Amino acid sequence: MANIFTTLWRVFRHAFRPRVTVQYPEQKFYLPPRWRGRIILSRDPDGEERCVACYLCAVACPVDCIALQATEDEHGRRYPEFFRINFSRCIFCGFCEEACPTYAIQLTPDMEMSEYRRQDMVYEKEDLLIEGTGKYRDYNYYRVAGLAIGGKDKGEAEREQAPVDLRSLLP
């Protein structure tokens, strides 16, 4: 019996405690850099698209909300012809970011992306691609890949020997 009144009293005293509610949107709260919010496509330090359209993000996506089509420029550099994320399906699990071998797709600390029309939740590459490198400043996939692209010939990547001269028999 006394317990009940103690409980009542304890609960009543909470009326004078500070509030835990953050008055969003007047008050913003801190989102850590690794917060899993709006997805972006970043660029490498040279300002080129990082995405090589390998489809790994798409296959990792548990709700299958990423669709893209790979294509190639005249020098063999791969990039997505289109890249679409249906944010009305996205669950912000971050699997795409984990799957990405080139740090191209990244989740950002932005979660203010509500729309009145569901159709506006479909983001195309123009909407996703940012100007900077995002969280990973220095990585440039094509500097370590063996593929030759415009501006980087065979043997010019990191830790690569010059191409073998097939006409030579020297060891």
Next chain:
Amino acid sequence: MRDVLIPLAVVVGVLAGVFAVAAQLVWLERRLLALWQDRYGPNRVGPFGLLQVVADGIKLLSKEDWTPPFADKGVFVLAPAIAATAALLSFAVVPFAQNIVISDLNIGLLFFLAMSSLGVYGVVLGGWASNNKYGLLGSLRAAGQMISYEVFMGLSLCGVVLMAGSLRLNAVVEAQREMWFFVPQFLGLAVFVIAGLAETRRIPFDLPEAENELVAGYHTEYSSMKFAMFFLGEYLGITLISSMIVTLFFGGWLGPWLPGLVWFLLKIAVCIIGFILIRAALPRLRYDQLMALGWKVLLPLALLNIIVTGGVVLASGSRLSD
């Protein structure tokens, strides 16, 4: 002309007032619960979120008014109306102030008990007509609970009646000019408060709609305005039980300096806040605990209260002559 207009004004005033209070209780309850949970509660619509009830009303009105195809349609529609009406009818005998009472019946207390018993029909019929297992289970529980607690509620008030010597509520209030009845009748008050909670199906006695086992109990299938009627019925119930507590145990409209109506409203406000505090703090009972509490504790207490009060009144021999 005055004979007609004043009562009419009273009727309209009471109806409007009661509705307004019941509606605003939604807001009050949410704000208070938030207060005791270190939150803010609804504070966006209007000043302090006061217009939340308007928003809720619009929302409820614009919802699809769904009657399940498997329901007993007539009864399904009737049930929420009964629930709200039964609660509303009791207000006819409540003396808000010395002169503000719709009908100062000489069997006012009996009328109140009768009307609040009718409330069980709304619940039982609603659950039954829904043709839904959760609804049926909820209404079965409600029936058991409400009929049981009706008994103690009635018995707990016998002490008050004995002391006041009248069933007319204004007379009961008048009888408290020297001393509010909660002092001599604290046992009756305790039983009545508990029974009142059970009657209004409030936590910790909200087993009929226990959401973690029965979805929403008897109003599982209700939506839109029909749901709103149940909702309204519940808040009317709270207001009514608070009014009765104030009238029967806390001197009703009696009080110094201020007009009677203000005193009355202040008192029921405190009472309602108490109800909400109980909701904020206490967990729900198990059904067997509920019944055990009722029949094994409250019934003997209420009977004891009658015997003791009867004895004391008999010994003092004061009012029985009325």
Next chain:
Amino acid sequence: MTTIYIDNRPYEVAEGQNLLRACLSLGFNLPYFCWHPAMHSVGACRQCAVKQFKDENDTKGRIVMACMTPASEGTRISIDDPEAKAFRAGVIELLMVNHPHDCPVCDEGGECHLQDMTLMTGHTYRRYRFAKRTHRNQDLGPFVTHEMNRCIACYRCVRFYRDYAGGRDFDVFQWHNNVYFGRQSDGVLENEFSGNLVEVCPTGVFTDKTLARHYARKWDLQTAPSICVHCSVGCNTIPGERYGKLRRIRNRYNREVNGYFLCDRGRYGYEFVNGPQRIRRAMFCYQPETAAEPFGRLAAIERARVLLEPCQHVLGIGSPRASLEANFALWTLVGPDNFYRGVSAKECRLTDTAIDMMRSSDMPAPSLHDVERSDAVLVLGEDLTNTAPMLALAVRHSTLQREIDLTEKLHIHWWDDAAIRVALQQRRGPLFVATPAETKLDDVATHIYHGVPDDLVRFAQAIAEALTAPIRRPEGMSPDLTALVEKVAETLYLAQRPVIVSGVGCGSEELIRAAANIAKALGSAGRRPGLAFAFPECNSVGLGLLGGGSLEEACRVATTDRAAAVVVLENNLFRRVPEPQLRSLVDRSRHLIAIDHEENETTDFAEIVFPSASFAESDGTLVNYEGRAQRFFRVLVGAEETQESWRWIWELLPKEQQAAHAWESFDGIQADLAQTMPAFAPILQTSPRAVVRIVGQKIARQHARFSGRTAIHTDQDVRETPPPVDRDSPLTFSMEGYQRMVPLSIAPRQWAPGWNSPQALPRFQEELRSLQELDYRGQTLIARLPSEESGYFASLPPAFERRPDEWLLISLYHIFGAEELSVLAPAIAQLTPPPYLALHPDDADELGLDQDDEVEVKIGGQTLRLASRWNLSLARGVAGISVGLPGVPPLELPVWAGLKRVVSA
């Protein structure tokens, strides 16, 4: 069968089998690289190491290569032995030392044998910190991309390209760490099977160049079992679709037909499905002389019904490139008397003759597998590499068969490829190639004979006579030729499984009969020869079995009967007979209704055009050269108004007939066909009914990992629509459905857990064999008649003699360009030669022609202008025309014609 012990548990395997194959088919995950189920073991990569024990008391054991060790009674091996595991992990780590960091941009990624094996051995972290060796790539033409950095030097590519497919322009160069697989210099790979490098290569050195233009990963492709439509062999394929476009063709194993490989026409001809010439909407020609315009599906049907109703006769022109069901639907619409086959009278005759010969043969027509296992082959008049490429590959492979049989005496296992090749040196089994001009099989032929079709007939008749057929011996044959005839006859007689391959390519009915003569003579001598004919198109045999008149007959009827309307089914008539003959049929004033998927001259003339479905968008049955009916399944749903021809025709049927023919689904029309023509009843056994479910599920066309489901169409509308319903087959256009292994004839993909590459196939081949009873690998429709002794064909054409001012024009075929549909694919079109006329250089000199000079040819009423080319293998007085290439009108060859040099102004 023999018992071996793997990790101390007994298993039953075939005696003499190598342990690798045994382990794989028993379901063990044993990594390997250089072994290939068709090219067998060389023991080069050292990846399939297991530990072998002497007996149960031997605890030490020794590491052996599973692919080089035969399974014998009581063989005890351990796969899980820690030492063997470490050995395999070490090998793969070394192989991976120079492998680039390329997987995300590599087309092989996701179906890479190297990825699978690396994962299988547990090598997940590269310890090598030094610089990697790099190579420059070569441009290998429009089919194959070269990325040498990725090479792990398993030698499979050269073993396939040189040893198996007979290519000469690809080899291995350099040494030790620098070995390089490629050509001497950049250039188009010359071999017709170069596309198989894509599947043979265990990693991404060779990848599909056409796929790279619209790349999609394996798991993203919607696939279904299909049949190649680009020649009469009927290879089994798995086309893959994504975003409504066909992305690539992969081989689907069928032991009897194409085994592990495809030709480049079959692999790369698919792009016509995505081409701009596709018809996607029902069109109506408002006024004569104007192009047809989209008209709306229902309106077009209504208009067509109004047109057809008053006509007393509706002529139906079928097609050898349409499915059996589509042709049958047209046959039903117009009635048996008004159904025409849509090919020239000559082709009708040739096809009918060949089918008759197959009917009266003692043996069923040999499958590719039978041809491969044959120990003596005679090719008569057919340039197989260009008309039925996979048949040529089988013939090429057959030249090893006899010698491989002989190596058993040397105690060399049949799968020990390197040892067999050392033992064989350059010895090849008997293959006789008698053709009008040189063929790509000449390099493996024991003897070659080049002659005009009539001379080939004489040659064949002489062989038949030498095999004691009661016919006249051709006179005036040179002693050399007589000796060759004797040798061929003797070799065929002594062979265990001789095969005679001919075809309609020569345009000579007599040659077909003569080929059958040889088979018959062998048969009456107690041999069991195989007799195979190459046909021009994928369903020539099916259409031949269905019957019906020739296109010329249809034209004749049309001339006399002005009131007749014409319905043309998936056929460009302008490729069939010369244009003047067609005038009466494709008259502007006539009601011509065309049902086709490609825009062509015929659809240009049509009043109403219905968009039919290509092979990838439809279900159907095709009958291949051996009379084998095979079912192909819909890979994708046709865009816009596209639907199967038989569905269009059903909608054109009068109401009362519609009720009689329940063609709501493919099963309905198949059942109707089997009932109407009992000869076709076996087609019901070519596939399961549409109601079949596996554990209550349909078979999923999409991989379980199919991605983008909720984003693919959201640029149009964010609301998702349910996947299309497939009423025609037990397959579903969804990733929801049965995903595990099913019989390959209904399997949308070849996949086993942990084995994502085409190398998954050997992994469950044993399992497949147990599924064979369930399998629908095609049913032969050729009902054989008992052979009659009197049935010898006795006619002997006169020997060829040069004429002073005329040349005998014969057909020369091209794998790339001579087929109507594949030439619409950009990659194939790139390799299509310009039309030409080939002459012996001496003849060319006589006419004053240099290479590539323009020459004028007068045939009948037509005059052609072609570039001239030298061809040393042609006899003097003979000229070859590249038939079927774009720009060459339909011709009836062989024919005599005058040639004239065009003097450019």
